[in-house]
Amino acid sequence: MRIALTGATGFVGRHCIDRLATAETNIQSWYRSGTPTPQKHVQWIRGELNDDDSTTRLVAGCDTVIHTALSRSSDSFMSEPEDPVAYYETNVLGTLKLIEAAQKAGVTRFIFLSSGAVHDIVADDLPLDERHPLWPTTLYGASKAAVETLVHAYGLSGKMNIATLRPVAIAGIDTPIERSKWHALIQSVAAGKKTEATGGGKVVFVDDVVSAIDCLLHSDANLAGQTYNICSGFISHYQVATLAKELTGSDAELIGPAKESKRSLCTDKIQQLDMQFSGEDKLREIVQTLANRP
Template sequence: MRIALTGGTGFLGRHLIDSLLQSGHQVTAWCRSDPDTVSSRTPHVHWIRGELGQRRDAEQLAQSADAMIHAGWYRGGDSFLNIDADPERYWQINSVGALQLLESASRAGVNRFVFISSGAVHDQVLPDRPLDETHPMRPRTLYGACKASIEAMVHHYGSSGKLVAASVRPTSIYGLAEPASQSKWFELVAQIKRGKNVEATGGSKTVHASDVARSVALLLQQDDSIAGETFNCCDRMISDYEVAMLAKQLTGSPSQISGHEKMAKHEIETAKIRSIGMRSRR
């Protein structure tokens, strides 16, 4: 299958590329820098210049593609939650940019479209119902609001018959980053290895990047019944305390770990994605 990909140079994008290439797909991906420079690191990917929010770039990416995966995101700083000083520009690039990709894919006859959404659409959880895909989206951040708006557009394109489009909604994604120092929990583990005393009180619902890639691969294999649908993607709650204690055990560190194991307030329902064969390998 010929796959068009946004976000290929990012953390999750690298895991998506590895998964797609191992499955025998051909990948064309956007990059903002010189394609020849990026190609030297990933020679089996066809890199083309492209940026989110540029209509011509979206049209070029959709050409001759069998499927498109939208994993790219414009952010104003190191964190996805950073929106820089111009919220209107942030919204324009991310939300309108996604619309341009959907429309370009539809016009080009792309067979499948998968959008990588986020659990940030559910900052506020209602206590009287399960946290499944039918739960109302109530984000508190502009990041979550943008993701929710794109999910709505994906639903429109899918349910209207314009495009077999679906969203996968991962929680906090972890895994080996490049460089490794940018990996989740890296600094916590490094402090323990150095013998520093640490306080570990945080935690989050998580899923490994390779499992997100597997969920995308499964959606690409489904029939047209996924059109307009959203699929939660979560493995389990991992607390910083759990990671710290494991690091202490493996390194033999004398570090003193203070804190407690954080528990999830709300369980995320993942029966829908498991019904198409998704199982975490972690």
């Protein structure tokens, strides 16, 4: 298998390479600047989203595309862009160009990584599953929702075997480690400081995101035009901080109460494809790693 991977230098992309790049699975990836570190079974191509020439070169010879890239002007995904039109053109029209290029290149499977930000507002009387209306309140969420409709159009029409994965907030060990979710919280607890731990939310571990991608890569189910929610569970800051206290022997005072989930996200659809999400052991592993780093 030869995979064209966008966003390979990002959080999810790096974990995809670590897991998926093997002697049987070669990866072609974009880089925008600098010189990427050589990696076995990875071919680097200079380029970016919405660049016609590099888009054509990225998908050439590939049978699969994994699209995780997002063009943004700040460190935060959720920050409103300075130029909304350019942002939309790059991320939505750029993705359309990528889909078209993949189709022309004979790509047989395309996986798009969306976001739970398409659900900033939810209906109290509807289950929070893949059929729930998309009501984003940010341009980031709106752009993801727009691409999801492209996936429906190309998949459900029979033009392409293309599907969407929709993760909630992604947690795991990032690079640099200070960018990892919960890093500041865990370090505060480890240092014995009085720590506010009232936040929390739905989370999917980055290893589970890659597992979901791998699940769709090898599934024999009809994926065309489909969307799949992915969520490892609801994790409160109080739960993380309490675990950090246990693992470090800290006497830090925690300020609660623990936040509780108001709505559960339905992941039955991807679990029917034999996807299994990580549990307490993965959270413990992450907290232990973050607690041991300065």
